[in-house]
Amino acid sequence: MSSIRTLAGSLGLSITTVSRALDGYSDVAAATRERVRKAADEVGYRPNATARRLRRGTGETVAFVMPTEPGRFYEPVFAEQLAAIGEHLSQHHHDLVLLAARPGADEAALYRRLVEGRRADAFIVVRTRRDDERVHYLQQMGVPFICHGRTDSAAPYAYIDGDGEAGFHALTARLIARGHRRIALLSAPTTLMFATRRAAGWRKAMAEAGLLATLMAEGPHTEEGGHTLASRFLALAERPTVMICATDRMAVGAMRAIENAGLKVGHDIAVTGHDNIPASLYTDPPLTTMELPMREVGQRLAEMVMMRLGGADIRDLQEVRPLVQHPRASSGEGA
Amino acid sequence: MSSIRTLAGSLGLSITTVSRALDGYSDVAAATRERVRKAADEVGYRPNATARRLRRGTGETVAFVMPTEPGRFYEPVFAEQLAAIGEHLSQHHHDLVLLAARPGADEAALYRRLVEGRRADAFIVVRTRRDDERVHYLQQMGVPFICHGRTDSAAPYAYIDGDGEAGFHALTARLIARGHRRIALLSAPTTLMFATRRAAGWRKAMAEAGLLATLMAEGPHTEEGGHTLASRFLALAERPTVMICATDRMAVGAMRAIENAGLKVGHDIAVTGHDNIPASLYTDPPLTTMELPMREVGQRLAEMVMMRLGGADIRDLQEVRPLVQHPRASSGEGA
DNA sequence: TGTAGTATCCAAAACGTTTTGGATTGGAGA
DNA sequence: TCTCCAATCCAAAACGTTTTGGATACTACA
Numbered sequence: 001m002s003s004i005r006t007l008a009g010s011l012g013l014s015i016t017t018v019s020r021a022l023d024g025y026s027d028v029a030a031a032t033r034e035r036v037r038k039a040a041d042e043v044g045y046r047p048n049a050t051a052r053r054l055r056r057g058t059g060e061t062v063a064f065v066m067p068t069e070p071g072r073f074y075e076p077v078f079a080e081q082l083a084a085i086g087e088h089l090s091q092h093h094h095d096l097v098l099l100a101a102r103p104g105a106d107e108a109a110l111y112r113r114l115v116e117g118r119r120a121d122a123f124i125v126v127r128t129r130r131d132d133e134r135v136h137y138l139q140q141m142g143v144p145f146i147c148h149g150r151t152d153s154a155a156p157y158a159y160i161d162g163d164g165e166a167g168f169h170a171l172t173a174r175l176i177a178r179g180h181r182r183i184a185l186l187s188a189p190t191t192l193m194f195a196t197r198r199a200a201g202w203r204k205a206m207a208e209a210g211l212l213a214t215l216m217a218e219g220p221h222t223e224e225g226g227h228t229l230a231s232r233f234l235a236l237a238e239r240p241t242v243m244i245c246a247t248d249r250m251a252v253g254a255m256r257a258i259e260n261a262g263l264k265v266g267h268d269i270a271v272t273g274h275d276n277i278p279a280s281l282y283t284d285p286p287l288t289t290m291e292l293p294m295r296e297v298g299q300r301l302a303e304m305v306m307m308r309l310g311g312a313d314i315r316d317l318q319e320v321r322p323l324v325q326h327p328r329a330s331s332g333e334g335a
Numbered sequence: 336m337s338s339i340r341t342l343a344g345s346l347g348l349s350i351t352t353v354s355r356a357l358d359g360y361s362d363v364a365a366a367t368r369e370r371v372r373k374a375a376d377e378v379g380y381r382p383n384a385t386a387r388r389l390r391r392g393t394g395e396t397v398a399f400v401m402p403t404e405p406g407r408f409y410e411p412v413f414a415e416q417l418a419a420i421g422e423h424l425s426q427h428h429h430d431l432v433l434l435a436a437r438p439g440a441d442e443a444a445l446y447r448r449l450v451e452g453r454r455a456d457a458f459i460v461v462r463t464r465r466d467d468e469r470v471h472y473l474q475q476m477g478v479p480f481i482c483h484g485r486t487d488s489a490a491p492y493a494y495i496d497g498d499g500e501a502g503f504h505a506l507t508a509r510l511i512a513r514g515h516r517r518i519a520l521l522s523a524p525t526t527l528m529f530a531t532r533r534a535a536g537w538r539k540a541m542a543e544a545g546l547l548a549t550l551m552a553e554g555p556h557t558e559e560g561g562h563t564l565a566s567r568f569l570a571l572a573e574r575p576t577v578m579i580c581a582t583d584r585m586a587v588g589a590m591r592a593i594e595n596a597g598l599k600v601g602h603d604i605a606v607t608g609h610d611n612i613p614a615s616l617y618t619d620p621p622l623t624t625m626e627l628p629m630r631e632v633g634q635r636l637a638e639m640v641m642m643r644l645g646g647a648d649i650r651d652l653q654e655v656r657p658l659v660q661h662p663r664a665s666s667g668e669g670a
Numbered sequence: 671t672g673t674a675g676t677a678t679c680c681a682a683a684a685c686g687t688t689t690t691g692g693a694t695t696g697g698a699g700a
Numbered sequence: 701t702c703t704c705c706a707a708t709c710c711a712a713a714a715c716g717t718t719t720t721g722g723a724t725a726c727t728a729c730a
Contacts (some may be wrong), residue, residue, distance in 0.1 A: 003717090004716065013680090014679070016679075019717070020679090020719090027677075029677075029678060032678080046451035048715090049394075049454045050715085051716035052717055052718075053385045053685095054383075054686070054717075055684075055717045055718045056718070057685065066417070066418050068418045068422065078417075082414075083401050086433045090434050095432045095454065096433045097431060097433070098399075098417060098432070099421045099425050100421040100422040101422070112379070113381065116379050116381035118381075118383050118385065222613065223613050227617070253617055256619065278558050278584065279558060279614055281558065282558045282562070284591065284594055284619065339686065349710045349711075351688085351709075351712095355688090362709075382686080383687065384687095385686080385687090386715090387686080388687090389715050390715050391715085392715070
């Protein structure tokens with residue numbers, strides 16, 4: 001029944017010695033250690049994770065709560081990131097537990113349940129909002145966490161984020177240099193931090209060129225959202241010559257609206273996105289975009305969680321990464 | 336320190352009574368139960384999950400191992416399914432732990448670690464293969480699991496699957512009825528069970544119409560894979576008038592290859608896919624596809640796992656679901 | 671020979687619950 | 701008054717580890 005007990009029994013050793021042999025302590029003879037290791041291998045003994053966790057006082061568990069909105073709103077980006085996080089954490093013998101909740105009451109209750117029941121000893125917080133109650137709560141409870149994205153918190157917190165502001169600034173400046181003047185921004189909801197940052201980059205480049213940053217609208221960051229906002233801009237008397245979209249999914253919707261209006265993307269109107277989703281290479285024409293490589297982010301997120309759990313200082317766990325630009329034909333650039 | 340102990344102490348009750356009060360046993364007075372409940376609420380007491388699991392002997396944990404291939408190969412479909420599973424499991428106070436491994440040695444080692452260390456008491460197995468060692472292993476160890484997709488196992492196993500065979504059969508028959516004769520299949524690797532099933536449906540419809548099912552090629556189910564296979568078919572002397580793709584991502588790649596060759600999708604050549612990814616509505620023209628709704632599958636998968644853990648018979652947990660067809664302009668159908 | 675030091679092992683406590691098997695009390699019925 | 705039963709509570713065991721604080725035997729050295 002009790003696994004380490006039977007193993008110890010069959011070897012004529014105490015469970016203490018078996019435990020210490022397998023953990024590589026120096027106070028067990030090399031010969032004994034080998035004997036124990038071999039026997040454990042043979043019977044496929046592996047310490048019961050729950051018991052070890054209880055004794056050690058650590059759950060060895062990191063929680064990832066997916067924000068799910070009602071309706072079709074999944075983030076393709078999550079899958080790749082999750083795979084990277086899971087892969088990396090399991091190398092450190094930690095489990096990634098995945099939960100899902102709609103932002104709001106459900107989400108708050110879930111966080112409380114996880115923290116109070118000690119079901120997770122660290123969190124990864126994604127899709128950060130400008131005023132983010134998840135961050136407030138975790139700070140207040142003193143639970144370690146790493147954000148993917150920034151927030152408007154006064155107290156310091158650990159994060160990794162793509163430099164969306166610099167990315168959109170560079171993109172906008174590039175397009176202005178190519179002669180564009182009426183540059184519209186199709187933004188995601190600005191309660192989301194990433195949308196705010198990207199908008200700031202666009203606005204800054206416009207200001208530097210002495211252009212008015214008036215052509216901005218925000219909506220859901222889906223194909224449909226992009227389609228709706230683009231249609232609105234197309235109806236203008238003086239329509240924009242560029243539509244900068246907050247995400248590739250929005251850009252796909254915008255491209256469709258433009259073509260439906262009998263115009264040619266990349267010729268009559270430039271379109272750009274963000275994320276470099278696989279399909280962006282296969283739109284017609286290929287979509288100009290930029291990205292923060294999700295595998296790397298996932299891996300780094302996992303590393304940062306482990307460092308935080310190891311006691312690393314929050315201030316050493318704040319990273320802003322440059323985005324990789326992919327200029328393509330949808331903005332009259334690239335191949 | 337010890338949470339239930341302090342709570343009991345502050346109430347002047349034994350920990351037994353506190354525990355039973357919170358669990359709703361009938362041998363504690365109604366008044367006491369209320370008193371305990373209120374006190375627990377006030378101090379935010381929640382039983383330590385690890386301790387409860389150890390005592391109860393159940394990990395309350397379901398594992399989901401994502402198959403990750405090297406290179407860019409994420410499945411957008413996973414994210415939505417995972418969200419649904421996570422949401423549903425957590426209602427039953429179970430955790431979904433997410434791991435990732437490349438099919439092969441890594442994957443086998445991971446399964447062993449999970450099972451032997453009792454880190455999971457049930458599994459969800461996705462992207463099933465015709466000869467699937469994960470299924471063999473779990474059957475042999477007697478660990479409960481549910482497959483998304485079928486496999487060639489002799490022993491019974493629990494699964495939920497879309498009826499890809501019927502779906503591709505219906506689609507092919509529909510296109511034959513519209514006058515098509517040279518119908519090509521752009522298949523995913525046939526080691527994957529879903530690819531085999533879909534191919535079977537296509538082949539059957541061709542046979543019923545007395546047509547030769549020779550135009551078939553297989554490759555990675557990505558945009559690039561679809562592009563490559565489509566290019567190959569376009570080089571044929573007598574090129575196909577339909578390209579049925581195993582997935583929407585392949586279809587997106589195929590559409591691009593066709594347009595690059597100066598042909599018009601939906602007019603010169605019909606293209607179809609499978610998955611109904613959000614972008615499929617926004618390709619030009621909109622992509623004919625079909626789907627097994629992932630939210631429903633995720634939820635059902637979670638339910639089935641709970642039933643299996645509750646001792647339900649495997650034979651009652653085998654479901655094949657019809658696909659929802661979405662005929663659109665890429666095959667000259669729909670709006 | 672005695673003693674200190676080292677190498678190797680182990681019994682028992684602890685982690686925070688749930689559950690088992692009573693113990694105690696008070697009231698109803700004889 | 702005594703017995704029995706129901707209602708309410710509780711002490712202690714158990715879950716399977718890890719860790720603490722020795723115990724034992726052997727070696728080396730004086």
